[in-house]
Amino acid sequence: MSTLIDKVLVSLRWNADHLELLDQRLLPEEILYLNLTQVAEVWEAIRQLKVRGAPAIGIAAAYGVHFAAQRFIESNPSTSIQDVIAEVKQQAEYLATSRPTAVNLFWALDRMKRRTETLCSTNPSELSAGLLVEAQQIQSEDEETNRMIGEHALTLFESGMGVLTHCNAGGLATAKYGTALAPFYLALEKGIDLKVFADETRPILQGARLTAFELQQAGVDVTLICDNMAGMVMAKGWIQAVIVGTDRVAANGDVANKIGTYSVAVLAKAHNIPFYVACPLSTIDLNTPTGEQIPIEERHADEITQGFGKRTAPQGIKVYNPAFDITPHEYVTAIITEKGIVRPSYLENLPKLFN
Numbered sequence: 001m002s003t004l005i006d007k008v009l010v011s012l013r014w015n016a017d018h019l020e021l022l023d024q025r026l027l028p029e030e031i032l033y034l035n036l037t038q039v040a041e042v043w044e045a046i047r048q049l050k051v052r053g054a055p056a057i058g059i060a061a062a063y064g065v066h067f068a069a070q071r072f073i074e075s076n077p078s079t080s081i082q083d084v085i086a087e088v089k090q091q092a093e094y095l096a097t098s099r100p101t102a103v104n105l106f107w108a109l110d111r112m113k114r115r116t117e118t119l120c121s122t123n124p125s126e127l128s129a130g131l132l133v134e135a136q137q138i139q140s141e142d143e144e145t146n147r148m149i150g151e152h153a154l155t156l157f158e159s160g161m162g163v164l165t166h167c168n169a170g171g172l173a174t175a176k177y178g179t180a181l182a183p184f185y186l187a188l189e190k191g192i193d194l195k196v197f198a199d200e201t202r203p204i205l206q207g208a209r210l211t212a213f214e215l216q217q218a219g220v221d222v223t224l225i226c227d228n229m230a231g232m233v234m235a236k237g238w239i240q241a242v243i244v245g246t247d248r249v250a251a252n253g254d255v256a257n258k259i260g261t262y263s264v265a266v267l268a269k270a271h272n273i274p275f276y277v278a279c280p281l282s283t284i285d286l287n288t289p290t291g292e293q294i295p296i297e298e299r300h301a302d303e304i305t306q307g308f309g310k311r312t313a314p315q316g317i318k319v320y321n322p323a324f325d326i327t328p329h330e331y332v333t334a335i336i337t338e339k340g341i342v343r344p345s346y347l348e349n350l351p352k353l354f355n
């Protein structure tokens with residue numbers, strides 16, 4: 001039975017022998033699915049944000065690992081299983097260089113490398129097929145994980161609430177549903193009236209181009225605002241909660257997310273508005289002690305000076321363009337995962353999520 005979530009475009013889908021990947025750079029004007037079969041194509045798609053969003057990046061990279069094995073076998077028909085495993089590991093390291101912040105990329109690559117080890121006694125074709133199955137499982141598990149995140153998050157909201165979100169942590173950032181946006185889809189299915197306020201999210205406008213687009217497609221009540229309007233809508237009393245996604249949660253609960261998230265968190269605290277972070281366990285990185293150790297990607301100046309299809313700043317101007325910032329755990333009301341909601345004392349509870 002088709003539900004409203006099926007109205008939301010999927011970021012990527014496997015088709016026979018290739019990956020159909022939605023080029024999100026073209027949204028909302030153009031819907032174009034690219035057909036990928038090569039590791040280098042996956043690397044480029046992640047680097048250029050054709051596919052973006054922590055879980056979606058991990059899923060794409062997982063398919064890239066399968067492509068590494070399959071293309072190597074096709075080029076070396078009499079190769080040994082050892083040589084295929086060596087190629088897979090080398091290409092996984094290459095895919096790990098595509099973007100530095102979202103831990104799901106490394107989580108997915110590590111899972112594919114572990115699967116490779118368990119397939120070491122098979123033959124090259126069986127190894128390649130096994131890697132494809134693993135990538136497909138990562139994708140299908142992510143969809144169910146996000147729906148569970150949505151169910152838990154929805155317990156925090158009630159009809160009539162205004163909820164602000166930043167960037168895009170929706171179906172387009174994941175296999176389906178999204179993390180931060182998942183409760184909005186479930187609320188609509190259940191007749192719970194939520195009013196979503198979406199920050200446009202400069203400089204590349206994931207909020208305007210993606211969140212506003214996918215929520216509107218599904219029929220969710222969404223209002224687009226500029227990033228610098230978040231304080232005003234909070235001051236007007238239009239916002240009763242904030243929910244965002246994340247690219248990496250450090251062991252102490254510090255949160256890396258799209259640039260501008262920290263500012264929203266400070267505003268929320270100033271207005272005594274709960275600030276929720278929604279993420280799968282695969283985004284919690286207990287190996288990174290604090291936000292200080294989370295690598296922050298810096299992107300090209302053109303994203304700021306060449307926005308909207310025209311030069312928007314003087315030639316040669318100095319530019320600082322960090323794609324993420326760190327929200328200290330003190331500003332986080334709760335983290336919402338597929339295993340449930342962990343609150344301020346969550347610092348000691350984070351590891352318990354993995355038991």
Ligand SMILES: CSC[C@H]1O[C@H](OP(=O)(O)O)[C@H](O)[C@@H]1O
Binds near residue numbers: 053169170173179258
């Ligand atoms: C559910 S992960 C979404 C997360 O990823 C986005 O970053 P980008 O669009 O650069 O990949 C942003 O930080 C979102 O919150």
